[in-house]
Amino acid sequence: MVDTPVVEVEQVSKKFCRRLRYSLWYGLTDLAAELTGRNGKDNLELREAEFLAVDNVSFQLRPGECIGLIGPNGAGKSTLLKMLNGLIRPDKGRITMRGRVGALIELGAGFSPVLTGRENIYINGAVLGFSKREIDAKFDEIVDFAELHDAIDAPVQTYSSGMHIRLGFAIAAHLEPSILLIDEVLAVGDASFRLKCMHTIRRKVDSGTSIILVSHQLGHIRNVCTRAVWLDQGKVRNSGYASEVCSSYEYQLYQRDNLRGTLPGRAFFDAEGGAEIVDVRFRRDGSRDGSTFSNAEEVRVAVTIRCSRVAPSLFLTFGLRMPNETLVYGDQHELSGWLSGPGYYEIEVRFPQQSFVGGHFYFSCGLARDSEWGHTIHNVPRCLEFYVTSPFSTANGIVDLKPSLSIRCADRISNELAAS
Amino acid sequence: MPQISVYTPGSKLTDPKQLFCEMVRDLAASRELAWRLLIRNISSRYRHTFLGYFWAFLAPLMTAAVFVFLRKAGYFTVGQTQLPYAVFVLTGLILWQAFADAVHAPLRSVQQSHSMLSKVNFPREALVLAGIGEVLFASLIRLSILVLGLLWFGIGLSWTAIWFPFGMVALIAMGITLGLLITPVALLYHDVGQALPFALYLWMFLTPVIYPSAAESGALLLLLNPVSPVLDTTRDWLFSGSPQYLSAFFVVCGLTVFALFAGLLLYRLALPILIERITA
Numbered sequence: 001m002v003d004t005p006v007v008e009v010e011q012v013s014k015k016f017c018r019r020l021r022y023s024l025w026y027g028l029t030d031l032a033a034e035l036t037g038r039n040g041k042d043n044l045e046l047r048e049a050e051f052l053a054v055d056n057v058s059f060q061l062r063p064g065e066c067i068g069l070i071g072p073n074g075a076g077k078s079t080l081l082k083m084l085n086g087l088i089r090p091d092k093g094r095i096t097m098r099g100r101v102g103a104l105i106e107l108g109a110g111f112s113p114v115l116t117g118r119e120n121i122y123i124n125g126a127v128l129g130f131s132k133r134e135i136d137a138k139f140d141e142i143v144d145f146a147e148l149h150d151a152i153d154a155p156v157q158t159y160s161s162g163m164h165i166r167l168g169f170a171i172a173a174h175l176e177p178s179i180l181l182i183d184e185v186l187a188v189g190d191a192s193f194r195l196k197c198m199h200t201i202r203r204k205v206d207s208g209t210s211i212i213l214v215s216h217q218l219g220h221i222r223n224v225c226t227r228a229v230w231l232d233q234g235k236v237r238n239s240g241y242a243s244e245v246c247s248s249y250e251y252q253l254y255q256r257d258n259l260r261g262t263l264p265g266r267a268f269f270d271a272e273g274g275a276e277i278v279d280v281r282f283r284r285d286g287s288r289d290g291s292t293f294s295n296a297e298e299v300r301v302a303v304t305i306r307c308s309r310v311a312p313s314l315f316l317t318f319g320l321r322m323p324n325e326t327l328v329y330g331d332q333h334e335l336s337g338w339l340s341g342p343g344y345y346e347i348e349v350r351f352p353q354q355s356f357v358g359g360h361f362y363f364s365c366g367l368a369r370d371s372e373w374g375h376t377i378h379n380v381p382r383c384l385e386f387y388v389t390s391p392f393s394t395a396n397g398i399v400d401l402k403p404s405l406s407i408r409c410a411d412r413i414s415n416e417l418a419a420s
Numbered sequence: 421m422p423q424i425s426v427y428t429p430g431s432k433l434t435d436p437k438q439l440f441c442e443m444v445r446d447l448a449a450s451r452e453l454a455w456r457l458l459i460r461n462i463s464s465r466y467r468h469t470f471l472g473y474f475w476a477f478l479a480p481l482m483t484a485a486v487f488v489f490l491r492k493a494g495y496f497t498v499g500q501t502q503l504p505y506a507v508f509v510l511t512g513l514i515l516w517q518a519f520a521d522a523v524h525a526p527l528r529s530v531q532q533s534h535s536m537l538s539k540v541n542f543p544r545e546a547l548v549l550a551g552i553g554e555v556l557f558a559s560l561i562r563l564s565i566l567v568l569g570l571l572w573f574g575i576g577l578s579w580t581a582i583w584f585p586f587g588m589v590a591l592i593a594m595g596i597t598l599g600l601l602i603t604p605v606a607l608l609y610h611d612v613g614q615a616l617p618f619a620l621y622l623w624m625f626l627t628p629v630i631y632p633s634a635a636e637s638g639a640l641l642l643l644l645n646p647v648s649p650v651l652d653t654t655r656d657w658l659f660s661g662s663p664q665y666l667s668a669f670f671v672v673c674g675l676t677v678f679a680l681f682a683g684l685l686l687y688r689l690a691l692p693i694l695i696e697r698i699t700a
Contacts (some may be wrong), residue, residue, distance in 0.1 A: 105539045
């Protein structure tokens with residue numbers, strides 16, 4: 001019994017039509033088919049302007065498991081979620097949900113802007129299926145969670161968008177479903193609120209709730225989910241362990257969007273600066289080309305600068321960022337001691353072997369007159385993009401911190417414990 | 421025993437027993453939500469007004485005043501009414517307004533909750549119940565004006581007025597039924613919503629609202645217009661105590677019960693298909 005999946009999605013397909021005129025007409029004919037009982041178990045015949053938004057998707061969710069749905073916009077994630085939530089029905093296949101389903105798809109559903117926060121808690125609560133008594137019991141907790149003590153009797157239209165979302169989430173967080181569907185709601189709100197949401201979701205996972213999470217934040221998926229399903233144009237492109245699926249998705253994004261150092265830099269104060277970056281490229285051994293590295297390789301970047309006059313100080317600033325702008329590493333180096341006069345200079349920045357575990361990185365660099373940002377004279381953001389894989393490593397993450405482990409027999413400690 | 425939901429394609433009408441059970445279950449489950457939505461709709465409608473609930477009865481009061489004035493000034497003539505014309509036309513308009521509101525109610529309810537419908541799974545019947553509640557609320561407010569009018573003119577009620585609520589419910593049920601039947605198409609094609617106020621306006625003049633029903637001239641219209649016997653009977657119950665078209669009233673009521681049931685069924689079957697089409 002323990003292993004009975006709580007969610008079973010079996011070869012589910014759903015048609016979709018983006019042309020309004022056709023779509024409305026098909027709605028009418030579908031309605032007629034439904035009423036005359038002509039709607040069969042398989043309605044996959046595509047009419048004009050129709051396509052499959054969800055195409056033969058199957059997966060299972062076991063109790064207490066958390067599965068992530070990832071993929072580009074329009075891949076069918078939300079359509080799938082709507083079917084799981086019972087809002088629309090599949091055109092083919094079968095979905096079985098075993099347990100009470102809760103959805104964090106829209107926060108604050110049913111809120112009326114002119115009514116107060118207090119009134120809206122009861123309305124949204126009723127929409128989500130709470131009784132008045134349940135809300136009464138949880139009211140203070142909800143207000144605490146939303147941090148809206150002063151504003152709870154003010155009309156919701158006076159709330160900032162952050163307050164609005166906080167209130168909506170605070171109510172929904174008190175749902176206690178056995179299956180929870182979450183769609184992208186974590187992408188809003190300030191940092192502390194996002195943290196709170198992640199914390200809440202984690203607690204739900206720990207208390208045995210099974211979760212299906214749709215998100216573009218691969219970090220969230222990696223953090224929370226055990227498995228992931230990657231949808232692309234309605235089809236399952238890959239599924240399996242969350243970190244593996246996320247990595248393969250990330251790599252595909254990288255390959256598609258690889259800009260190979262074509263981003264132009266912006267020159268600041270170039271006339272008086274007297275120095276500029278003219279070229280940034282990878283330096284690779286032998287015949288190897290491209291910008292995918294293994295973590296067993298050194299990553300070497302050659303920055304060429306042109307100096308028209310030698311100034312008292314010149315700094316090279318550089319940094320590595322991830323696609324979500326997280327700074328992985330950044331530093332600056334004084335160059336003036338190396339410069340002998342006007343001319344071209346090539347600086348090589350080396351990231352040694354085993355610096356990275358893996359992922360997608362952007363290299364940015366610039367020149368500055370001194371160590372303060374305001375004195376930048378030339379800036380070339382995101383001029384190189386590269387990807388590191390670690391085919392022979394068991395480590396997960398971004399950079400390799402190379403922790404060392406030591407192990408010893410703990411007899412002595414247990415003796416000490418016994419003595420004390 | 422966990423609650424199990426299975427979603428498959430295929431017409432739900434092929435299993436009418438299950439469909440019926442689910443409908444009854446959802447109707448029962450939606451009472452609390454319907455009550456909340458009703459309170460929300462009523463309080464948010466009037467919170468931003470200065471005159472508040474006064475707006476609920478302003479429309480029939482003003483319309484009645486216009487007809488009384490026009491008739492007094494001799495711009496049109498209607499058959500003799502047993503009651504003072506002002507009371508007659510006010511009663512008629514209040515009854516008609518209840519019907520017209522009820523026709524609009526399901527469509528308006530669904531359109532208002534459009535985004536909620538496409539994102540949250542809640543018992544859909546709650547919207548219909550809340551719509552009915554709103555119609556009842558507005559009708560009760562208007563009836564209070566009628567009571568004041570009766571006191572003003574010093575008109576007593578017939579003992580048959582105890583049947584009046586039954587007639588009122590029948591009128592509202594007819595309106596809701598019609599509203600439910602047009603909602604699916606109206607959600608897809610907004611032409612229906614555009615035409616509705618206009619159609620109801622014309623319909624009002626084909627119903628004995630502002631004029632008394634005269635058997636000889638109105639026979640055909642009465643036959644074709646199911647609202648006439650219901651409205652006429654309800655008004656007669658209130659005052660004269662001897663309704664003219666009692667048998668027609670009961671026929672229409674019987675048909676309404678079936679049609680209302682069909683309307684609810686249609687609504688239930690249609691919503692998933694419509695939600696797919698009206699939300700991108």
